[in-house]
Amino acid sequence: MNKQLLNDVSANLAHAGVAGQRPISTTLVQSGQISAADMLAALACAAQDGTALDRILIADGTATPLQVLSAQAMHWGVTLLDTFVSPPDPTLKNLLDPSYCLKHGLLPWARMGETTVIATARPEEFQTLAPRLSATIGPVVMALALESDIQALIVAQHGRDLAVRAETQLPEDESCRDINRVTLRRGLIGGGIAVMCLSALIMMPALFFDAVLLLAIVTLLIAQGLKVAALLAPTPRFEPNESPPNQRRPTVALLVPLFREQDIAATLITRLNRLSYPKALLDVVLVLEAEDQQTRASLDRAQFPPWMRIIEVPQGSITTKPRAxxxxxxxxxxxxxGIYDAEDAPAANQIDRVVARFARTPDRVACLQGILDFYNPHANWLSRCFAIEYATWFRILLPGLARLGFAIPLGGTTVFFRRSALERVRGWDAHNVTEDADIGIRLARYGYVTELLPTVTREEANNRFWPWIKQRSRWLKGYMITYxxxxxxxxxxxxxxxxxxxLGFQMLFLTAILQFLLAPVLWSFWLVLLGLSHPLGDLLDPPQMVALTAIFLTSEAISLLVSLAAVARSPHDGLLLWVPTMLLYFPLGVIAAYKGLYELLVKPFYWDKTAHGHSPPDHAWADRPVT
Structure with missing residues (x-):
């Protein structure tokens, strides 16, 4: 142990009896680091929001973390540690689990006889933890260090191990990480199914095509039935300006995974800065891959505020959003x-509404899913159709299915979790390319409920043909993996x-997958409407052909009706005339489905990255939703 550190700790222990006599506000004002007026304003905010004074001072930029920590050291009568002058003892790195240290903002620093000096950035919390720490590792004494320094040291000591945990923390029977592993059982099942299908196609082609047609028709009927049920399901009413009960507001962490987002990183900071929730109660974590130096350079140039910070994820065997x-x-x-994506522009009061809703719901409501919309729906035809599809999914289907009591797949952004529930289900499956859909079902399996909250985030519609195909193929591949x-x-x-x-899980996932894979079978019935003969005409009598054609036309009418209702509930009334063109939009999903199926077989964990920043908002205020 450094001799100077030993002397400092011993001296501070001798004077610890007078600690707490001098508030940090007094120290900072009397030292001239903060003006009396700024301190009075910060104290008023602390009294109003129930927020710790130190976090207000740092979030507002009134004081630096080091200034606040120095004042806290004087207040508590403890040593302020400097990693360069007195680095931690490397032999103590395994004394406590690194996840525990990160959770509580502490790190074993040095030994002083039988006593362990514990560095912490949260002195109030340390007083609560001290008895438990003493029972585990023996006598402890507190010293203070910047939380950024503590986290950096933990990363240096345990970063690789934490990265491996991030990949494998989900139990193997709940994860897809072995889905590409060929076992004898899987080989026999897959080979058996392939042989049966091939034999039926060769020996009984009529029966085979009849079975495929029947499956396509059944999934079509189920899919359209779900749409009608969701449309008719009553939706709960939420007060647009509901405020939380008179209690201390919680801290909200916002994870924003970024990868090769150098074109939009600066805009993201501007959009998140519009959030009205107290910045001292926000912990915005911009999550970067360690090798993504372009995005890091873009963020550094943008000079993000003190309530935002960067966490770099060490390289691993995969590079996925859930792992990060x-x-x-x-x-x-x-x-x-909460989870946001790089291109997101949330409503200013969104976090206020999320906090208020969680405060009014029981603990079994583990997740709130917001509405996703686009700020560039009029960029081209593809963006218009994408906006219509999103309106149908987030304004009718998901709310309706949730109201019917079904487990629902989540969206990848504008989704908010109770941390306790998220940790209980062990976070996300790092290998699943649609981790949002997977965790939505997993939450339900653990007994939790997801609610849809009518608060909007606008993002960029992916409106270039091949990037759209790649994005949709990843989504559909993920649905196949999740199922x-x-x-x-x-x-x-x-x-x-x-x-x-x-039952809802079966209907939702099977129809989402099979409707695209079997769509060519259903498209063949357009030949009848065009006056041409159908390939199965010899197998079906005229009344059957009429019935099937009627089913097909009715399903198209239902899709048209639901899409019109969805657009009517959105702020994009100008898209109503474009709804009939959705007939030309969904065939793109068929291309994506077969691409996803191919990737499922050859590279199931491949994350086909969607690039953002190529289509700006339609107008200056398009990225500012009001609810």
Missing amino acids: MNYALRFCRGDII AVHMRNPGRLLRELGFWRC
Whole structure:
């Protein structure tokens, strides 16, 4: 142990009896570091919001973290540690679990006889933890260090291990990380199915095509039935300006995974700065991959505010959004965890509404999903159709299915979790390319409920043909993976979800997958409407052909009706005339589905990155939703 550090700690212990006599506000004002007027304003905010004074001073930029920590050291009568003058003892790095250290902002620093000097950035919390620490590792004494220094030291000591944990923290039976592993059982099942299909196609082609047609028709009917049920399901009313009960507001952590987003990083900071929730209660974590130096350079030029910070994820065997979020979750504060994407522009009062809603719901409501919309819906035809599809999904289908009591797949952004529930289900599956859909079902299996909250985030519609195909193929591949993972043990799935939610899971995922894969079979019935003969005409009598054609036309009418209703509920009335063109839009999903199926077989964990920043908002205020 450094001799100077030993002397400092001993001297401070001798005077610890007078600690707490001098508030940090007095210290900072009397030292001339903060004006009396600025301190009075900060104290008023602390009294109004119930927020710790030190966090207000730092978030507002009134004081630096080091200035605040120095005042706290004087207040508590403890040593302020400097990593360069007195670095931590490397032999103590395994004394406490690194995840525990990150959660509580502390680090074993040095030994002083039988006593361990513990560096912390949260002295008030340390007083609560001290008895437990003493029972675990023996007598402890507190010293202070910057939380950024503590986290940097933990990363230096345990970063690789934490990265591995982020990849593997989900139990193997709940993860898809072994989905590309060929076992004897999987080989026999896959080979058996392939042989059966091929044999039926060769020996009984008529029966084979009849079976495929029947499956396509059944999934079509189920899909359209779900749309009608969701449209007719009553939706709960939320007061647009509901305020939380008279209680202390929680800290909200916002994880923003970024990868090759140098073109939009600066804009993201501007948009998040519009949030009206107290900045001292926000912990915005910009999550970067360690090798992504372009985005890092862009952020450094943007000079982000003190309530935002960067966490770099060490390289690993995969590079996915869920892996990055699992890693970053250990570094962030917050009882509520929110997720945003790089191009997101949330409503200014969104976090206020999320906090208010969580305060009024029981703990079993673990997740709130907001509405996603676009700020460039009029950029071209593809963006118009994408906006219509999003309006249908987020304004009718998801709210309706949730109201019906089904487990729902989440969106990848504007989704907020109770941290306790998120940690109980062990975060996200790092290998699943649609981690949002997977965790939505997993939350339901653990007994939790997701609600849809009518608060809007606008983002950039991916409106270039091939990037759209790549993005949609990743989504559909992820749906296939998610369905396969949760169907590993159908009996267990039924027990955990219950009959009704299990039925909803089957209908939602199977229709989402099969409707695209079997769409060419249904398209063939356009030949009848065009007066041409159908390939299955010899197998079906005229009344059957008429009935099937009627089903097909009715399903198109339902899709048209639901899309019109969805657009009417959105702020994009000008898109109503474009709804009939959705007939030309959904075939793109078929291309994406077969691309996703191919990737499922050859590279299931490949994350086909969507590039942002190529299509600006339609007008100056398009990226500012009002609810």
